[in-house]
Amino acid sequence: MTIEQIASLIHPRRHETQWHRHPTCQLYWVRRGMIMVETGQAQYALTLGSVGWFPPDWGHGAWISADSECHSLHLDSLLCAGLPASPCVRAADHFLLLLLERVRLAHEQAPGEPYLAHLLTLMIDEIERAAELPLQLPLPTDRRARQVAEWLLARPESAIHQDALAQQSGLSSRTLSRLFSQQTGLSFSQWRQQARLIHALGHLLQGEAVAQVAGRCGYENVSAFIAAFRSRFALTPGQFQARQMR
Numbered sequence: 402m403t404i405e406q407i408a409s410l411i412h413p414r415r416h417e418t419q420w421h422r423h424p425t426c427q428l429y430w431v432r433r434g435m436i437m438v439e440t441g442q443a444q445y446a447l448t449l450g451s452v453g454w455f456p457p458d459w460g461h462g463a464w465i466s467a468d469s470e471c472h473s474l475h476l477d478s479l480l481c482a483g484l485p486a487s488p489c490v491r492a493a494d495h496f497l498l499l500l501l502e503r504v505r506l507a508h509e510q511a512p513g514e515p516y517l518a519h520l521l522t523l524m525i526d527e528i529e530r531a532a533e534l535p536l537q538l539p540l541p542t543d544r545r546a547r548q549v550a551e552w553l554l555a556r557p558e559s560a561i562h563q564d565a566l567a568q569q570s571g572l573s574s575r576t577l578s579r580l581f582s583q584q585t586g587l588s589f590s591q592w593r594q595q596a597r598l599i600h601a602l603g604h605l606l607q608g609e610a611v612a613q614v615a616g617r618c619g620y621e622n623v624s625a626f627i628a629a630f631r632s633r634f635a636l637t638p639g640q641f642q643a644r645q646m647r
Contacts, residue, residue, distance in 0.1 A: 404508050404521070405475040412465045414607065420462040425475040426484070428528075429453040430493055430501050434469025435603050438462070438488070439540075444554075445490050446536040446599045447471070448606070449645050452493040452501070452528060454484055461488075466603030472505060476521075483525045491531035500524055535633055538595055539585040545570045546580040553593060557600040558619045563589055598633050601626075605642045614638065 405425045414434075429436060429447050436447040440461045447453045455461060457478055493501070504524055507517045541547050549566050553559065567577040581589045597618040604614040615626035615638075630638045 403477045403479075404504075404512070404517075405477055406473075407475070407505050407508055408473045409470075410473060411470045412468075414465050414468050414603075416465040418463040420460060422458055422460040423475070424457050425477060426457050426481040427455045428474040428476070428501075429455075429471055430474075430498065431469060431471040434465065434467040434471070435606050436469055436471055437464050437466050437599075437603075440488055441540075442542075443488070443540055444538040444599070445488060446538075446602055447490060448536070448602060450493055450498075451490050451534055451536060452497065452531070453488070453490050454528065455488045456481060456484070456486060459488060467606035472501070474501070474504070480521060480525060483529060490534045490536040491528055492534050493531065497524075497527045497531065500527060535595075536599065538592075538599055539587065541580055541584040543580045543584060545572050546577060546584065549577060550592070550596075554596055554600075557597050558617055560619060594629055595633070598630055601630065601638065602641070605638055606645055608642075608646070611638045611642070 429438070430452045431447050431449050433449065436453075438445045438447065438453060438455070438461055440455075440459060445453055446466075500520065500523060504517070504520045507514070507520055511517065541550055548570050552566065563577065564574045567574045570577070572580075578589045581587060581592050585592055587595065597620070601614050601618045604617055605611070609617075611627070612623050615623045618626065620626035620629075627637050630636070630641070634641060636644070
């Protein structure tokens with residue numbers, strides 16, 4: 402079991418990594434800010450308190466939603482067997498974050514020692530046991546539904562009705578609903594809300610006021626935004642912002 406590479410990354414908001422793939426498994430963990438990773442099937446939001454897992458040969462690109470500092474860990478395929486076959490975002494408690502840091506330091510100081518192999522085995526066990534976080538946004542595969550999804554991702558503040566979105570993509574509203582339900586596992590309204598809430602995370606991490614973020618995400622009523630955020634992430638936007646800033 403070996404580590405192929407560990408990289409420490411510091412990027413400003415809006416930095417992008419072009420679409421690529423590699424034969425290694427990859428783990429991301431964030432120390433500050435937020436990274437969005439997109440595969441052909443979904444988008445994944447990575448913030449402090451999470452670890453992103455991406456199997457080998459899984460094409461993806463990334464961009465920075467808030468000024469960020471993170472680590473990227475590439476592992477050989479032997480270590481990938483114990484982890485999911487698809488990308489995911491898992492919870493990273495204080496112990497796992499300390500363990501990841503210890504793995505990084507051990508790789509720098511004594512890459513060939515058995516101690517590092519023991520740490521890696523424990524790390525895999527901890528990630529396997531960690532809960533999956535609601536930081537994934539599945540993307541529809543149908544070309545027309547994907548066009549609607551991309552339009553909304555670029556304009557999360559838009560209040561345009563589902564009927565108008567369907568019409569501009571050559572679909573009926575009923576067909577659009579069916580495609581989203583079948584291909585993302587979410588109803589159209591659930592998907593739209595999830596997209597808005599994930600978009601909100603980056604603005605909260607930039608220190609913007611909750612009311613301003615609500616408007617950026619298409620919520621005219623701040624209370625409705627707070628209720629939706631708390632329902633999804635078990636924190637209010639203010640609590641999330643304070644925890645991440647701290």
